[in-house]
Amino acid sequence: MQIAVLSGKGGTGKTTVSTNLAKLINVRYIDCDVEEPNGFIFLKPQDIKSKEVSIPVPYVDEDKCIHCKKCVDICQFNALVHTDRVILFEKLCHGCGACRAVCPTMAIVEKDRPIGKIETGYSDDMECLSGTLNVTEPMAGPIISKLKGMIDDKTTIIDCSPGSSCNVVKPLLGVDYAILVTEPTEFGLHDLKIAVELVRKMKIPFGVIINRMSQEDNATSKYCKDDNINIIGTIPFDRDIAVMYSKGELLIKDEKYKKMFTDIMSNIEEAIGCSL
Amino acid sequence: MQLVIISGKGGTGKTTIAASFAYLSENSIKCDCDVDASNLHIVLGGEDIKSEAYIGAKVAHVDGDKCTLCRACEDMCRYDAIKDGVVDELKCEGCAACTVVCDYDAIKMKDEVTGDTIITKTSKGILSRAQMIVGAEGSGKLVTDVRKNALSYGSKDDMYILDGTPGVGCAVMASVTGCDIALIIVEPSQSGLNDFKRVLSVVEFFEIKPLVCINKYDINEEVTKDISAYCEAKNIDLIGKIPFDTTVEKSINELKPIVLYENSMAAKEIKNIWKKLNDYTK
Numbered sequence: 001m002q003i004a005v006l007s008g009k010g011g012t013g014k015t016t017v018s019t020n021l022a023k024l025i026n027v028r029y030i031d032c033d034v035e036e037p038n039g040f041i042f043l044k045p046q047d048i049k050s051k052e053v054s055i056p057v058p059y060v061d062e063d064k065c066i067h068c069k070k071c072v073d074i075c076q077f078n079a080l081v082h083t084d085r086v087i088l089f090e091k092l093c094h095g096c097g098a099c100r101a102v103c104p105t106m107a108i109v110e111k112d113r114p115i116g117k118i119e120t121g122y123s124d125d126m127e128c129l130s131g132t133l134n135v136t137e138p139m140a141g142p143i144i145s146k147l148k149g150m151i152d153d154k155t156t157i158i159d160c161s162p163g164s165s166c167n168v169v170k171p172l173l174g175v176d177y178a179i180l181v182t183e184p185t186e187f188g189l190h191d192l193k194i195a196v197e198l199v200r201k202m203k204i205p206f207g208v209i210i211n212r213m214s215q216e217d218n219a220t221s222k223y224c225k226d227d228n229i230n231i232i233g234t235i236p237f238d239r240d241i242a243v244m245y246s247k248g249e250l251l252i253k254d255e256k257y258k259k260m261f262t263d264i265m266s267n268i269e270e271a272i273g274c275s276l
Numbered sequence: 277m278q279l280v281i282i283s284g285k286g287g288t289g290k291t292t293i294a295a296s297f298a299y300l301s302e303n304s305i306k307c308d309c310d311v312d313a314s315n316l317h318i319v320l321g322g323e324d325i326k327s328e329a330y331i332g333a334k335v336a337h338v339d340g341d342k343c344t345l346c347r348a349c350e351d352m353c354r355y356d357a358i359k360d361g362v363v364d365e366l367k368c369e370g371c372a373a374c375t376v377v378c379d380y381d382a383i384k385m386k387d388e389v390t391g392d393t394i395i396t397k398t399s400k401g402i403l404s405r406a407q408m409i410v411g412a413e414g415s416g417k418l419v420t421d422v423r424k425n426a427l428s429y430g431s432k433d434d435m436y437i438l439d440g441t442p443g444v445g446c447a448v449m450a451s452v453t454g455c456d457i458a459l460i461i462v463e464p465s466q467s468g469l470n471d472f473k474r475v476l477s478v479v480e481f482f483e484i485k486p487l488v489c490i491n492k493y494d495i496n497e498e499v500t501k502d503i504s505a506y507c508e509a510k511n512i513d514l515i516g517k518i519p520f521d522t523t524v525e526k527s528i529n530e531l532k533p534i535v536l537y538e539n540s541m542a543a544k545e546i547k548n549i550w551k552k553l554n555d556y557t558k
Contacts (some may be wrong), residue, residue: 001345002310008312008313009287009313009315010442010443011285011287011288011289011442012287014309015467033443035443035444035445035448035474036284036285036442036443036444036467036470036474038470038471041466041467041470058492064320074372074373074376076334076370076372076385077371094369094371095354096354096355096369096371096372096373097354097371097373100373101352101373101376101377102376103338107526121389133444133445134482135444135474135477135478136444136449136477136481136536137445137447138416138445138446139445140443140446141369141448145355147482147508158467160419161443162286162312162442162443163312163313163442163478164312164313164410164411164413165312165408165411165412165413165415165439165447166411166412166414166415167445168411169366169411170410171372173366173367185525185526185528185529186318186528186529186531187315187318190313190315191313191315194312194313194410197410198410200377201410201411202366202411205546209460212525214525219529227470238278239495239520242492242520243495244469245465245467246463246466246496246499247465247466247467248462248465248466248467251535253354254459266535267326270294274370
């Protein structure tokens with residue numbers, strides 16, 4: 001069982017929801033927001049093991065190259081150019097292997113180029129995984145795919161990156177249920193609609209958590225009701241929560257918030273029709 | 277002069293501040309680089325005067341009549357995007373490696389529209405923005421296009437205010453390259469400090485002048501001190517500390533920039549920051 005936590009917009013509380021729920025029911029947590037991973041700040045896993053993530057990039061053997069430029073022509077990402085020889089702009093390379101496949105003289109070999117890392121550790125006996133993209137590297141996708149590849153069928157909560165682009169699609173592939181975290185503001189509503197469109201497109205069942213709720217009657221709640229979207233929980237607009245968050249503390253340390261997440265969890269279990 | 281507002285993490289107040297600057301500046305050109313979830317137009321309002329489909333990616337298409345299901349493409353594809361002669365468009369990176377190995381000429385790359393670029397005329401000048409199709413590839417390239425569009429509405433001497441994207445990856449790099457000043461909004465939390473350091477590295481890498489502003493600084497004064505000390509040690513100007521102010525939420529819901537609320541503490545500080553910023557842009 002894979003449960004993903006996402007939101008159109010950043011800063012709505014994805015990490016708060018995913019770390020607290022994962023810890024509450026003691027299941028595996030994975031932080032797929034590899035551009036700004038923050039989950040470990042709250043879960044504080046121990047015995048962290050780190051592994052480099054690389055992508056294969058082409059290397060041209062000058063002795064074999066006949067300067068046919070086929071590799072340059074096939075590259076869809078403009079990563080290869082030909083002057084008097086073939087030059088690689090490595091940060092544009094997606095590591096797809098098309099250049100190697102098209103080369104008639106087998107002049108292209110591939111070398112691994114590191115773009116980030118994956119860390120694993122344990123918060124008590126709970127397994128925690130997190131990916132980090134190296135700063136100034138543009139491509140988060142390969143790290144996310146690798147992280148996803150490390151999951152088996154044990155229940156896992158996936159903390160996604162903000163937005164709705166390819167970096168959110170990758171963690172969502174194969175997910176059984178999605179939690180969309182939003183805020184009761186016009187910005188939040190605008191971005192929630194984008195997230196809803198995405199999970200509907202991918203045919204993933206989902207529910208919404210409204211964070212920073214100050215009044216019951218708001219545009220986001222109304223949208224959910226009108227559109228038959230299941231609101232599985234709300235988190236109050238509360239300075240105490242902001243303070244606990246700022247210190248890097250889990251909210252479930254406090255009994256009243258623990259109750260709140262327990263209720264959310266039972267709503268999720270009801271929605272997916274099994275207990276976790 | 278191009279000023280980009282970034283934050284590492286989302287939800288730190290980039291758009292609130294960008295919208296305020298848009299109101300405070302007389303003749304600036306606005307640019308919303310957050311193509312995944314653009315919000316600036318919601319506050320600024322106005323009328324869309326131009327919209328163009330943006331072709332940002334290619335996707336493989338298999339001709340079922342020619343395909344012999346030899347699966348050479350399946351073996352080649354590193355993104356697991358082809359199964360039984362059918363392309364999963366959400367997984368396809370558009371690399372064309374499959375076309376190379378197909379002996380039956382059954383696969384063609386087709387252009388894919390990944391969003392729209394839009395020019396909105398607001399009461400405070402031109403806003404260049406985009407609406408990406410959900411789940412699309414290549415938001416970085418789309419950001420570059422949105423910026424090009426903005427530049428076509430002004431000259432080099434004009435002031436450009438760019439609402440940046442969250443994170444440190446491709447879209448952020450496309451937002452900041454070539455800018456003169458990056459105003460980094462930091463939230464005083466453990467994760468905020470972490471995100472700040474990462475996004476600062478991006479700004480430094482591109483040799484853009486960083487300026488820092490702490491939002492909701494009174495939520496955790498201890499971390500605020502850490503951020504101040506960090507800025508001082510690195511010789512980065514901390515040009516403002518915005519207090520936690522519930523009027524901000526009200527302003528978002530009333531779709532008005534916070535600077536229009538006279539008694540708001542946050543608004544007062546944002547006006548101060550804008551004044552200080554203008555000293556850097558002279």
